Amino acid sequence: MKAFDDGSVRNEKFSPAMKWFDAVQSCQQAGVAYALITVLGCTGSTPRDQGSKMVITGDATFDTIGGGHLEFVVTNKAREVIAEGRSVQEIQHFPLGASLGQCCGGSATVLVETFAGCQFNIGLFGAGHVAKSLVSILSGLPCKVTWVDSREEEFPASVPANVTKVVTDDPCGEIATLPEGADVLILTHNHQLDYELCVAALKRLQSGNALRHVGLIGSDTKAQRFVKRLEHRGFSLDEINQIKCPVGLSEVPGKLPMEVAVSIAGELIAIENEGKVTQQKRGLAWKDIKQELGSELGAEVNTEGQGAVLTVKNETIK
Structure with missing residues (x-):
């Protein structure tokens, strides 16, 4: 297997027909940079429903969130981050109208999780x-x-x-x-x-x-x-x-x-x-997640029982 710093992979183990979960495992094992895309929610007519996932590397895609210009734009955005060698989590919202050249008429909210390739x-x-x-x-x-x-x-x-x-x-x-x-x-x-x-x-x-x-x-x-x-x-x-x-x-x-x-x-x-420092806080703070998802998607928080549950439309995030 040959894994490249730009997130590209050229090996028969990365079959184009591979499902997103197999692609994640292969990328993790090979140390290849990749992005995991998840449709968090959608309104109106959309190519795929919430929960749809795909994986993007520097030169390949696995599975689909519906194709079309939405997938094209998401793929390009993910590859920009992959090329920069960053690990980020972003929630992006796309109206599927004239701005994306799609006639679905609905909208899609997408979670883009980008994982940097191994630098060791x-x-x-x-x-x-x-x-x-x-x-x-x-x-x-x-x-x-x-x-x-x-x-x-x-x-x-x-x-x-x-x-x-x-x-x-x-x-x-x-x-x-x-x-x-x-x-x-x-x-x-x-x-x-x-x-x-x-x-x-x-x-x-x-x-x-x-x-x-x-x-x-x-x-x-x-x-x-x-x-x-x-x-x-x-x-x-x-x-x-x-x-x-x-x-x-x-x-x-x-x-x-x-x-x-x-x-x-x-x-x-x-x-x-050597020289690595453990950070006190990593990623998004819970209060920021509540604020962002609450304002964008009308999420509700249930604090009954142990922990808290944030519900977005028909999807539950714990």
Whole structure:
């Protein structure tokens, strides 16, 4: 599966006939940006009734809210937000008259929920035992992995939904194709290839095309040898020190492939969450939802029992 930062997907798993709920699951698993569209309410004659849903990605749509210019306008609006990499929730109201070029005569209120694509990108070089163990861990994390090796036979028969397998005779060339801010893990079977990948990563860093983290598997002895070779190649010590070797958390010891993989995964998780602050409030406040839906759709609030229930026409939102 290939998932792109602009929300586009090009893979047989994303069939045009896919229903909205299957599309949501596939987008979530692949880390693809998407918008979930829900018709909250409608009056008069409309293409679809309330509760109708569809999913929009950067280059595809799944299911429908009735087609026509309404769906065209909603799709374009959703793709603008997808292209900006934002996650938003908006309620939009559309009279289905001359302004939309539709003759239905009714109106539709639509909830547009846009989910940004995953920005946690990992370039994994090497398909050996440690890499295979690491992929099994990364498959359960909100990240996108580009897994590179020249040996087709070393890859498993199938890879997780958030992993793109790349078989190439030029692994170093893949360094330049990784998204900005990606994490690079060099775990190959060949020390010379490891060295060449380090050179490619340092050249990319020199060009200003940022990588967030470069990790190299190996011992302290290997690290010292690579420092000397890279200095001889013309890189400064400050540049070379941007490569972490041995890669992984020193607090997590062990030499078994899974132990090393856990150490590397732990380091990546720490890097991904560094500096993040938990917000006290996220999304829409309850009072704002009551005010907006109450004024626009005549919603009623029932506070009997536990919690509160906001009823919009024939639909209940809890």
